[in-house]
Amino acid sequence: MENMTIQFFQDALFSAIAAIGFASISNPPRQAYIFCALIAAIGHSVRFLLLECISPHLHIVPSTAIASLIIGVLAVIISPRTRVPAETYLYPALLPMIPGIYAYRAFGGLMMCLYHDSEYAFTHYFYLFAGNAITCFSILLSMAIGATIPMFLMKKISFQATRHSNISQ
Numbered sequence: 001m002e003n004m005t006i007q008f009f010q011d012a013l014f015s016a017i018a019a020i021g022f023a024s025i026s027n028p029p030r031q032a033y034i035f036c037a038l039i040a041a042i043g044h045s046v047r048f049l050l051l052e053c054i055s056p057h058l059h060i061v062p063s064t065a066i067a068s069l070i071i072g073v074l075a076v077i078i079s080p081r082t083r084v085p086a087e088t089y090l091y092p093a094l095l096p097m098i099p100g101i102y103a104y105r106a107f108g109g110l111m112m113c114l115y116h117d118s119e120y121a122f123t124h125y126f127y128l129f130a131g132n133a134i135t136c137f138s139i140l141l142s143m144a145i146g147a148t149i150p151m152f153l154m155k156k157i158s159f160q161a162t163r164h165s166n167i168s169q
Contacts, residue, residue: 008048015044015096022091032084039078040093043071047097061138064097068146076150076157088150094143102136109133 017039020033028036047067052056075089109129118120 002051008045009053011048012041012045016041018096019092022095023088026088026092028088029082029084031082032088035078035082035089036092039074039089040073040096042074043067043093044096046070049149058072058098060135061142064139065146066142067097068094068143072147072150073154075147080157090147090151094147097139097143099136099139102132102139106132106136133162 016037017038020164023033023036033166044067047060047063051060071093072086072090075086075093078089078150079086083108106129107126108130109127113129116125
């Protein structure tokens with residue numbers, strides 16, 4: 001149990017650090033960094049808990065969809081209070097959940113398909129390619145859908161963030 005607690009806090013910390021790094025690329029206001037980190041830590045920790053603690057373990061696709069939904073809700077709720085668009089918080093918080101390992105394994109499987117001549121080896125590596133590619137695509141799709149649902153459902157709140165800003169047009 002102690003090991004799980006350490007993993008939980010490590011997961012939250014590293015996702016917060018990654019979100020700050022991703023946020024810094026788009027040069028948001030300084031106040032946005034802490035919220036990006038907080039939202040990423042909460043969302044990624046929810047996914048971690050759903051993957052590791054729910055019995056039986058929930059698959060990564062619905063876990064990611066639920067975590068993305070929570071990230072979207074938090075971004076929409078915080079954005080009007082800080083007068084920063086929800087997307088400023090949303091995208092950096094989602095980026096630590098991008099399924100890089102599945103994309104890497106899918107690409108590796110595809111390359112191995114092209115490398116091997118025997119039908120058995122090709123079939124095996126194509127199976128690995130297809131399984132990882134479908135999982136990668138499904139995770140990305142669940143992230144996109146889960147994160148945008150709150151923006152559509154809470155449209156009035158979502159557009160209040162920059163309604164009275166001093167940005168000249």
